[in-house]
Amino acid sequence: MRPILMKGHERPLTFLKYNRDGDLLFSCAKDHTPTVWFADNGERLGTYRGHNGAVWCCDVSRNSMLLITGSADQTAKLWNVQTGSQLFSFNFDSPARAVDFSVGDKLAVITTDPFMGLPSAIHVKRIAQDPSEQTGESVLTIKGPQGRINRTVWGPLNKTIISAGEDAVVRIWDSETGKLLKESDKETGHKKTVTSLSKFADGSHFLTGSLDKSAKLWDIRLLTLIKTYVTERPVNAVAMSPLLDHVVLGGGQDASAVTTTDHRAGKFEAKFFDKILQEEIGGVKGHFGPINALAFNPDGKSFSSGGEDGYVRLHHFDPDYFHIKI
């Protein structure tokens, strides 16, 4: 498996997202400029210029027309995927972080960081069919918990919102009323900051990765803990294969603590685990820094990883991969 190296960002990667068709790959980095690539050959298709700070997260609509990005410049922006033009900017009083389109793409959830005395918050915005009618009004604002919210996604049928972040707790909120419905158990749950959260293709369960060196699989309705995957490194990014029962964890030693002696010391590998048996299957090496972002192509035949080193590595699986037995 020879990866395609995609060098377009000048700063560490923060997030990767495939569109539904799996032909486009969107990447976010700390260098202010989200980029779109051909998911097949890694050619750069274009960039979305306009942010004035690190871009933390993005989501693309089902019809691949609309892109939403959340940035440290205290805005979340809507973009025309095709032309690269900015359609709308949601302005906040603190950095925006996680963004996610609802089923049907009529709503979007955006989180903002705690900042200058403001607590973290979850905002629900209505996304207009016609961009010219778009307004910045919130349908709902939930005052968040202590600490940053690193990821948020919609639950089944847009009835709930799932959030996770610095306080290590995974929460389910009612998306109508903003009421807190469920919280993950302190005993069995994560012990440190949750850095990443990824929904399975059918939205039935999700995977969280944490600095406590583990990833956990949860039922999206009941918030029951189903599986735990233990690794040797803080987990920054997680992804689930839509095709096989595999999960991938990425991470590595904290960038500031990386030793200068040996790149192996940092373990900057994307680790594959058997989803059911919770056993490690293998690893994909290559990055020179921690892995910050992972995404599976919706067809399950390729995946990409984004690192602190500023590279996106696009991997098309060898035929052998589909016959792994453990």
Add this chain to the structure above:
Amino acid sequence: MVMEEILETASRLGIDLSQVDLDSLRLPPGEDFGIKSDDEDMNEEYPLEFDMGFGNIIVVDNLPVVPKEKFEKLEGVVRKIYGQIGVIKEDGFWMPVDPATQKTLGQCFIEYNTPREAELAREKTHNYKLDKSHVFAINMFDDIEKFLKVPDEWAPPETKPYTPGENLQQWLTDEKARDQFVVRSGSDTEVLWNDARHLKPDPVYKRAFWTESFVQWSPLGTYLATVHRQGTAVWGGATTFKQLMRYAHSQVKLIDFSPGERFLVTYSSHEPSNPRDTHRVVLNIFDVKTGKVMRDFKGNADEFVVGGTGGVTGVSWPVFRWGGGKDDKYFARIGKNVISVYETETFTLIGKKSIKVENIMDFSWSPTDPILALFVPELGGGNQPARVSLIQIPGKEEMRQKNLFSVSDCQMYWQSNGDYLAVKVDRYTKTKRSTYTGFELFRIKERDIPIEVLELENKNDKIIAFAWEPKGHRFAVIHGDSPKPDVSFYSMRTTHNTGRVSKLTTLKGKQANALYWSPAGRYIILAGLKGFNGQLEFYNVDELETMGVAEHFSATDIEWDPTGRYVATSVTSIHEMENGFNIWSFNGKLLYRILKDHFFQFLWRPRPPSFLSPEKEEEIFKNLKKYSKKYEAEDQDVSLLLSEQDREKRRRLKDEWDSCVNDWKKWHEEDRSERQSLRDGEASDEEEEYEAKEVEVEELLDVSEEVLAFEE
């Protein structure tokens, strides 16, 4: 009281315990309802230090009794003596006078600023001879009260009935012949069985905050020692770990058992009150079984510094080195120009004198016999050669001596049976700019102790490591330049050459910087620690072949289990990541791996030496097939069971997962219509919409004709 009893009592009285906040209960003062509080035990263990104590006052007895006229003169003398040791407080001098006779009582009280000064004064001037008839007797003021309590009449001590103790060696009788080890990580200390057959450790005992700095097994494995601010404690027992004895030694830093576990040496060093002074060190030697202090040593740190050079904290541990094998008969320490050898019968110097050796640098005991090997460096700019000599204890006769020229340094390595002594000698080259290394090999057990000189083929090779085969006659050396040094094996006797050392083989270019022989000999691990990131090569020296190559990334420590069946490699908290340990088979197969953050220590529990005679061992080795049958059958059973369990576990996980997936599918189906409406009637959920089809497209790129010559 046990919780059950409480519950029982509560139900009898009709109290619902869940409604009672136990913490809000207050007992009347002084009433304990017959329940002994655990707190009192604590108080006993941690005596409080009062600011207001009288620890800084000493009482000097046996002063001359003088009339009033001479009072001031005596005061002057006493003040002079005690003023030198510390600062006497203002009004801190009181010499009582008998009101009837107006004479002094032969006593005085001196108050210092600090208890430390008082302590020092007591040590220095106790038994001080002012003149023939006046020998000072010094006591701490605080102790006077204690002395008053001593009954005047001697009463015979009560003889307690004998209670048989537990079998402290119970662990050796394990049915599966497993070994134990202790690990320390975070605040937890844990003793575990190495259950290699089941590929996992089996817990024995675990306790948080068991020790305040480290733990240590006694050399025969009977005790586990823990270290605390108040002193050291040893633990052991048949089934679990119970405290067996405590050894009070405030601020103890280091401990050391004698090889036969009869004695325990504890060490502490204390900051001087005056920064210009050196540290004070205190050493106690305890009897392990009774807890009695057999002898204590106190003094300035520099008295305990070895070989002249050495900073303030340059005490090399252990200060006392034990000799004479497992009988714990002798111990010795090195001083300036002397070696002091003590015997444990009376805890005094042998022959009441230390052995004088000018400029002695280093010494070591034979591991089995009362023989000392010592090294004296060159003197007088090379006029007097350096020498290594062997001295027999207790006679102090020199058995053998070897003079060495232009020596820069010497290291002594004893073979574990005391059969051989290898002395690694670094010599200057003619230009004195660099050094080269050679070995002097002593055959201790042979007549007249023949010495053989061994030089490496390449004399300039640096020696990186040296190790004797335990109980054997071979040794291994890592030599050469650091990135790819060579490893050579030598034997002191081969079949056709019994009297001479001969080389067995040299392995070129190994990533190794440390040698770890199996305690049973024959196998060795060539390890590349530190710069080599934990390279491991498992080598069979009988067959001269590599059994396995592995890596434990950034491993810091390697230890064989006492039987030589398994090896533990660990990454301790020197590194931030990867903390934990691996257990390997002797031939380099990774058995299991345990990760633990903040990992500090891994120690196998030692075993006492085997009772089998060498002949019996030989016999077992010859008929190994016969003996091993039973164990192989057991192994087979276990591995069958394991694979069965594994299959079972997988099946269970799979079933659980399938039921989850079924639930999800059902929900997904139920939600279908709603989801569709959310998407404005767009029908597809996922794959139904598009199906992967393989389409073969043939495209004609080029057609060309070529005439090939056809030859017959």
